[in-house]
Amino acid sequence: MRKLIFGMNLTLDGYTAAAGDDIGWSGPPSDELFQWWLEQEQANELTLYGRKLWEAMSSYWPTGDQQPDATPAEIEFARNWRDTPKVVFSSTVDKVDWNTRVVTGDAVAEITRLKAEDGGPMSIGGATLAGAAMRAGLIDEYAVATYPILVGGGTPYFTALDNWVNLNLVETRTFPGGVVLTRYETRR
Numbered sequence: 001m002r003k004l005i006f007g008m009n010l011t012l013d014g015y016t017a018a019a020g021d022d023i024g025w026s027g028p029p030s031d032e033l034f035q036w037w038l039e040q041e042q043a044n045e046l047t048l049y050g051r052k053l054w055e056a057m058s059s060y061w062p063t064g065d066q067q068p069d070a071t072p073a074e075i076e077f078a079r080n081w082r083d084t085p086k087v088v089f090s091s092t093v094d095k096v097d098w099n100t101r102v103v104t105g106d107a108v109a110e111i112t113r114l115k116a117e118d119g120g121p122m123s124i125g126g127a128t129l130a131g132a133a134m135r136a137g138l139i140d141e142y143a144v145a146t147y148p149i150l151v152g153g154g155t156p157y158f159t160a161l162d163n164w165v166n167l168n169l170v171e172t173r174t175f176p177g178g179v180v181l182t183r184y185e186t187r188r
Contacts, residue, residue, distance in 0.1 A: 007143030050126025131159030
């Protein structure tokens with residue numbers, strides 16, 4: 001059975017994006033934080049995306065390694081991003097590339113099926129898609145990189161739940177700029 005990990009940057013007041021899908025509050029991550037995210041992505045065998053995050057990632061990372069100011073870590077991230085199998089859950093995206101397929105049907109059923117397969121970890125990104133997986137009890141780990149900023153509203157990292165989810169803290173780490181990483185595993 002695969003492990004499903006939901007990790008994103010968020011504001012101290014719990015948002016992955018401010019109003020209007022604005023993610024400018026996070027600015028470019030420190031080299032140290034970027035390296036941490038790279039290592040997490042390299043450990044995944046499959047990445048699951050909601051439409052909005054897919055559009056953001058696919059607008060840059062296919063050629064991110066060809067940018068004149070790309071760091072070695074960014075070059076490695078772009079190559080890994082292209083090579084890692086990806087699934088986009090959307091009823092409006094019709095064309096994908098870079099080792100990606102689209103699922104238009106029941107996201108929870110497909111994620112449940114993918115989790116039941118043998119294989120390494122898979123990550124899920126996009127607050128709406130992850131929220132559906134969260135409500136279905138499918139997420140095994142939460143990785144939260146909290147930035148020291150309050151934006152007052154937007155897209156929340158956590159969705160409303162019908163039941164409590166008990167977690168075990170597995171890591172805390174501080175990065176430059178006051179970013180605090182916390183990782184939790186779901187207690188089963």
